[in-house]
Amino acid sequence: MEKVRKQLEQDLAGATSAEAVEQIRVNYLGRKGSITNLAKATDFSKLTADEKKSFGQKLNELKSFATQAIAAAVEKCQAAAPKRTASIDLTAPGLAHRLGSLHPITMTQMELEDIFQGMGFSVLYGPEIESEYFCFEALNIPDDHPARDMQDTFWLKNHLVMRTHTSANQVRTLQRFGAPVKAIFPGRCFRYEAVDPSHENTFYQCEGVVVDRGISVANLIAVMKTILSEVFRRDVTVRLRPGFFPFVEPGFELDLQCLLCGGKGCPTCGDGWIELIPCGLIHPEVLRHGGIDPKEYSGFAFGIGLTRLAMMKYGIRDIRFLNSGDLRFNEQFSPVF
Ligand code: FA5
Secondary structure, eight states, X not given: OHHHHHHHHHHHHHOOSHHHHHHHHHXXXXXXXXXXXXXXXXXXXXXXXXXXXXXXXXXXXXXXHHHHHHHHHHHHHHHHSOOOOOOOOTTSOOOXXXXXXXXXXXXXXXXXXXXXXXXXXXXOOOOSEEEHHHHTGGGTOOTTOTHHHHTOOOBOSTTEEEOSOGGGHHHHHHHHHOSSEEEEEEEEEEOOOOOBTTBOSEEEEEEEEEEETTOOHHHHHHHHHHHHHHHHSSXXXXXXXXXXXXXXXXXXXXXXXXXXXXXXXXXXXXSSEEEEEEEEEEOHHHHHHTTOOTTTOEEEEEEEOHHHHHXXXXXXXXXXXXXXXXXXXXXXXXXXX
16 A cells, blocks of 8 residues: 555656546546555455454545545646636627618608608507498498498408508597697508509508698698608609599599609509509598588598508519518618617
8 A cells, every 4th residue: 555655646746737637546546546456456354353444444544645635636737737818809700689670661651650740740550450430431431332342351250340441540530639630640451452563461551631721632732742752852753643532522543653663664563653642632521420520621631552652662573572571571671770
């Protein structure tokens, strides 16, 4: 045991790395190590009881000496090892976090809200699931009216519908705020549509109403012109033609010359024109449903095709991209935050 102990001390004195000390530990205390072997190589049957006891004690002392000496040697080696330099490169570019981006429809809606608020309009939001009354009846579209076929939609129980147009919010607004009132209500609409490059079953409109004394078509056209020049910030060509909607009289269709093909005609617009903003003077019957006296007040209403406006503004040729949920598409339009 004395020999083994001396040899161990010598070995440890010569070890200069933690790895070397580990090898020494295996050599002495491992399964086949010299200290372990001491017990195996001893024929205990030849020893007296006292000798066995004394041998056992000494062997235990040697083991604990070896364990402590090895631990101390490891510590010494670690302390002597050169300090690791920091592995952080402070000049390396940071990790980019994907923060997300705004959808082109959201950006267009936010921009419209901003512009209209600047002109003194309130921004209101109506329910997407609507009563038949607000979606049709209050807008002069009775049950058997052909206009209902033009806006076929998804019906729910209890005569509720997925609203086909944001016009559903017109009479809600008139009833709630009375006259005078100036408000827009952007939002999602739903129709049972054959989907193509310019028609979706789920799309956005931005409705607006202005009711006051002496409101005329001239006011309507002035507001529409201002909106278009603010949104596009360049000259765009529009045309105004008569349009029929049971809730306005007279009614107009304001079309935008397609900005994708310059009016030549393309798969998105067909004939070079995009139907963008139907509008007109609010029908007296609608004012009455809103609790407003048509002899005292008049007003105009418009329903901007917000999704199509976004397509024109951002040069999107197919409406189906907008609901695709494809981030590669969405991220092209949003500013970096
Ligand atoms: C209406 O929805 C009327 N409520 C608009 C209105 C408001 C008229 C106030 C008068 C006064 P229309 O069905 O034409 O009208 O739709 C209005 C606009 O929404 C269209 O010009 C078009 O730009 C857009 N739009 C309509 N259907 C779809 C569709 N399936 N996909 C994408 N955009 C659509």
